[in-house]
Amino acid sequence: MALVGSGVLVGMGVVFKTFLETYPWGRVLLRMVGIQSANGITTIEYPDVKQQHAERFRYFPFLVYDQTPENLRCVACKICEQECPPACIHIVGPAKDAQGRPMKANGRTFPVEFDIDTSICMSCRICVDVCPFDAIEMDNDYELSSTERLHGMVHDKQRLLKPAEYFRKIKPSEASVVDARLDAKKAKAAAPPAAPPAPAA
């Protein structure tokens, strides 16, 4: 049986070492007595210093457009609206003209309204997984608080639209995969329909 109280003293030693690690002079002191020490500061002062997030960090979805905001990738197929687990996406569309025929911009149908409610969205990324057109992606901007319930927290189409360059900037490796996939799709659509394979002789 060890001396009663020695366990507490050893524990206090650990606390004292951690205390020293949080000061530069403390780390020098620890190194002088031959104890390895890391930088003990693990926190940051948030509003002044912002945390460096991983590339895949996701917070809230946005709509991607190429070149101009009219040229958005979304065709209002409503798959994300249907699959969104907390049902925070609200889409009206596709846009129709007076005769009820679907209107097209750059050869694609487009949504009239596209709203996502920040107060309901749970950042699960299922909308991105199910989108067949790579039209919706996750943003990493997390400072979305607002004092107004309706117009502040429900993001409409104008607010959700962000250029593809922005997506390439925040998520370079994910965007390169998406771009490769879209290019392959475009090439396939542009190419004349391939001749049916010759029957095996």
Add this chain to the structure above:
Amino acid sequence: MPSLLEARTPTDQGELMEVNLGPQHPSTHGVFRMIATLDGETIVKLKPVVGYLHRNHEQIGESSTYIASFPFTDRLDYFCAMSNNLGLALAIEKLGAIPVSERGDYLRIIMVELTRLVNHTAVTGFLISDMGAFGTPLLYAFREREKILDLFEACSGSRMMCNYIRPGGVREDVPPEWLDRARKIVADYPAFLDEFEALLTDNEIIQQRTRQVGVLPKALAVSASITGPMLRASGVNYDIRKVDGYSLYPKLPFKVPLGIVGDVYDRYYVRILEMRESLKILGQALKDIPAGPHISPKGAALVKAPRTFRPPKGEAYGRIESPKGELGFYLVSDGTPQPYRYHVRAPSFINLTILEDMCLGQKIADAIIILGSIDIVMGEVDR
């Protein structure tokens, strides 16, 4: 009219007093309420009240597709999102006969064992904090936990609500150099555990507080269907990783640490030992992980189009050894894209049922640490 003083009818043992702990109480781990009847400081009756955090998880699961339940499972036991995902994924794989890719299987094991480290580290910190050591051990635990949460953020995009594991594998492959980062963290972890143990294990104050407190006898633990570290602390050798041998566990080396007495101290120490065993599993899995696709083609199709997945009529029960005990997902399919019945067997809830038996005859201050040693998360208790 009798006076108030007469109406209190003192007995020779003094009078009983009812103390209401919670639902808003910092040591009840969420919105949990205990109505304790005290004789002096000794507990003679304790009534747990749950349900303040009920949010209809099972009903939501029945009205959404199989895949859409994954983000909700993250929020069951919000310390162990990855294990919850795996439990549901195993049930869906059984239901729909979905094969798992080999790399995906390894990644899942790595994630789940990292989750075990996160959970056991955090819960040990909370337990010591409940004992009155405010701050220090808890923040040491959180400092280490944060490193693993950063790993989760790098691979899944979110620290806690990972939503990463899918039937057939994982949602996306880990980024390059992630495995090296994980290897480094796993290699550094034993040093932290040594430091943590130097701080806590031999500490006389902790020993005084925890030894012979909240003893759970073997027979009672088994008959109350307690699972997880709590059952093993009572000396019952039952670990679903060994019993079921699901996923890759039969291939990986690890032992099942057991307690002797079944008191709060044993529960604390079993968790420390389990972390050391998890590190062995992680070391092996990170060494063996093969290249290849992170998800099987059938699983990938399911992720892309959840509504096309219509499993045949039938039922499936997928269970895993989550850090808290046996986490089971019971699914009944009627051939539509949505489950007919979706039930969660939550370890926290079932382990909590034994609280009164452990607290009777103990002091009121011990009830807090007994509750802390059960390791409950209200998100999972109430669902």
